Every structure is written in structure tokens, then in C-alpha cells.
Amino acid sequence: HPRLHQLSQTNQLKALMTIIRDRNTKRGDFVFYSDRVIRLLVEEGLNYLPVNEKEVTTPMGVPFQGVSFQGRICGVSIMRAGESMEQGLRDVCTSVRIGKVLIQRDERTAQPKLYYSKLPKDIADRWVLLLDPMLATGGSAIKCIEVLIEAGVREDRILFINLICAPEGALKMLERFPSLHIVTAEIDESMDENKFILPGLGDFGDRYFGTED
Numbered sequence: 001h002p003r004l005h006q007l008s009q010t011n012q013l014k015a016l017m018t019i020i021r022d023r024n025t026k027r028g029d030f031v032f033y034s035d036r037v038i039r040l041l042v043e044e045g046l047n048y049l050p051v052n053e054k055e056v057t058t059p060m061g062v063p064f065q066g067v068s069f070q071g072r073i074c075g076v077s078i079m080r081a082g083e084s085m086e087q088g089l090r091d092v093c094t095s096v097r098i099g100k101v102l103i104q105r106d107e108r109t110a111q112p113k114l115y116y117s118k119l120p121k122d123i124a125d126r127w128v129l130l131l132d133p134m135l136a137t138g139g140s141a142i143k144c145i146e147v148l149i150e151a152g153v154r155e156d157r158i159l160f161i162n163l164i165c166a167p168e169g170a171l172k173m174l175e176r177f178p179s180l181h182i183v184t185a186e187i188d189e190s191m192d193e194n195k196f197i198l199p200g201l202g203d204f205g206d207r208y209f210g211t212e213d
Contacts, residue, residue, distance in 0.1 A: 001170070001171065001174055003174055003179075003180060003181050003182065004170050004174060004182045004184070004187075005044065005048070005181065005182065005183045005184070006184055006185070006186070006187060007040055007041065007044055007183075007184070007185050007186075009186075013037070013040065013185065016033050016036055016037050017037065017185060017186055019033045020033050020034050020037070020201055021199065021200070021201045023202070027207065027208075027210050030207050030208065031084075031208055034084065034133075034163070034204075034208060035087065035088055037163060037185050038084070038085050038087075038088030038089075038133075038161075038163070039088045039091055039092060040185070041085075041088070041161050041162070041163065041183055041184075041185060042085075042088050042089050042091075042092045042093075042129065042161060043092060044183050045129055045159045045161050045183045046069075046092070046093075048159055048181050048183070049069055049070070049071065049073065049127055049159075050069075050070040050071065051067035051068060051069055051070055052067060052068055052069075052070050053065065053066075053067055054066050054067055054068040071125075071126065071127050071157075072125065072126050072127070073093060073096065073126055073127045073128070073129060074096060074097040074098065074099065074120050074123060074126045074127075074128055074129070075089045075093075075096055075097070075098040075099070075128070075129045075130075075131055076098070076099040076100070076101060076119065076123075076128055076129070076130050076131065076144070076148065077098060077099075077100055077101075077131040077132070078101055078102075078103060078130070078131065078132040078140055078141065078144050079100055079101065079102040079103075079116070080102075080205045080209070081132060081133050081134060081203075081204045081205035081208070082130075082131040082132040082133065083100070083131075084133060084204070084205065084208040084209070085131035085132075085133060085161065086098050086131065089129060089131065097120040097126075099117075099118055099119035099120055099123065100116070100117070100118050101114070101116065101117045101118075101119075101144045101147055102114075102115045102116035102117070103115065103140045103143050103144055105139075111139070112139040112140050112142070112143040113143075114143060114147055117147055119147075119148075119151055123148070123151050123152065123153055124151060124152025124153055124154075126153070126157070127157045127158075127159070128148060128153050128157060128158050128159070129159050129161050130144060130145070130148070130158055130159065130160045130161065131161050132144075132160070132161075132162060133162060133163040133164070133204045133205075133208075134162070134163065134164055134165075134197060134200075134204050135160075135162045135164070135165035135166065135169045135170060135173070135182075135184070136165075136166050136169050136191055136195050136196065136197050137166070137168065137169050137172070137191070137195050138168075138169035138170070138172040138173045138176075141160060141169075141173060142172070142173055142176055142177075145158060145160075145173075145176075145177055145180065154179075155177050155178075155179040155180060156179035156180075158177070158180055158181075159180075159181050159182075159183060160173065160180060160181070160182045160183070161183050162182060162183065162184045162185075163184065163185045163186070163204070164184065164185065164186050164187075164188055164197055164200065164201065165182070165184045165186075165187055165188065165197075166187075166188055166190060166191045166197045167187055167188075167189075167190070168190070168191065169191075170182055170184070170187065188200060
């Protein structure tokens with residue numbers, strides 16, 4: 001799909017993903033190597049932001065024709081796992097504003113429901129990097145994008161940054177939002193009957209924050 005962007009499948013990325021997928025990886029290593037992949041994803045995501053031509057003068061007194069980013073950005077993390085990606089965004093974009101959205105499944109209807117939202121006041125004027133490491137069915141992410149659009153964000157200014165996605169969820173999101181871009185590290189095979197991604201890496205939030213049973 002032209003708006004589903006996968007990181008270059010280098011040996012380095014494959015090695016990092018192998019470590020974080022391994023059930024025997026200790027938490028410290030899981031966090032360290034996940035953070036490395038998250039930084040790669042953020043850097044790749046920035047490639048899809050528009051730029052203006054800009055001329056600067058080098059220390060040699062020679063003009064250089066370059067570019068500068070055209071718009072302002074902010075991050076929005078889908079709580080709780082998405083919060084693990086905030087530091088990676090800050091490492092690349094210092095003092096970036098970050099909003100938060102909490103979406104959980106309504107037990108009565110089994111549909112995603114918005115429980116909490118705190119977004120930058122001027123979010124409608126910004127490009128938004130939406131952060132969530134795992135994309136399974138796409139239900140929570142779709143609900144979150146609806147919240148962003150209601151807040152005035154243009155659909156074509158939303159970049160969904162994600163570590164691992166199930167193909168069903170990614171295609172569902174792109175069908176629902178034709179101008180959205182998704183940047184992911186790896187596209188997995190499928191989901192099981194409980195909607196867990198296979199081969200996946202388990203519960204990302206639990207492994208990252210150390211709250212596994």
C-alpha cells in the first residue's frame with residue numbers, strides 16, 4: 001500500500017527486532033532495544049513532513065542550498081503503551097509538545113471508547129505523530145484519529161508511528177482514512193482468535209513498563 005511505509009529491512013533492524021521479540025529478553029534490554037527502533041521510526045516519520053527550500057552560508061563563506069521543515073509538529077501517545085514512544089520522539093525533536101489519549105474497550109458494546117484526552121491547544125495547526133507500538137485490529141487507533149479530526153487536525157497531517165502491525169489493522173485504518181500515513185518497523189502475519197498479533201512480541205506495555213504477571 002502506498003501509504004504504509006515500512007522501515008528498510010536491514011540486518012541491523014532485524015537484529016533489534018529479534019531481541020525485542022524474544023520471550024527470554026530481560027526488561028532492561030527490551031527497553032534499550034525498543035528505544036533504538038522507536039528512534040528509527042521517528043526519524044523515518046519526519047521524512048513525510050513537508051519542507052521549504054532554505055539557503056544558508058557555511059563557515060567557508062559559501063552558500064548551501066538546503067531545506068527546513070515547513071510546519072510545526074506534536075506527538076500524541078495512545079495510553080498506555082504509546083507513552084513508551086514519547087522519549088524517542090523527544091530525543092529527536094527537543095521540547096516537542098505531546099498530547100495523550102486513553103481509549104479502552106467498552107465491555108458492554110465491545111467497541112473502543114474514549115476515556116481521556118489532553119491535546120495541545122493549537123493541535124489543529126500542527127502535524128501530528130500518533131504513537132502506539134502495536135497495531136492489531138486498529139480499533140483504538142481509528143477512534144484516536146477520530147478524536148484528532150474532531151479537534152481540527154487535518155487527516156493528511158497525521159502520521160501513525162508503530163513498531164509492529166497486523167496487515168488487517170493497517171488496511172482497515174488506511175481504508176477508513178485515505179490520507180493517513182503509517183510508518184512501521186515490521187508487518188506481521190496475522191492475529192490469533194484473541195486478536196493478538198502473530199508472531200508478535202506479547203504485551204508491549206507490560207514488557208516495557210515491567211508490569212507483567
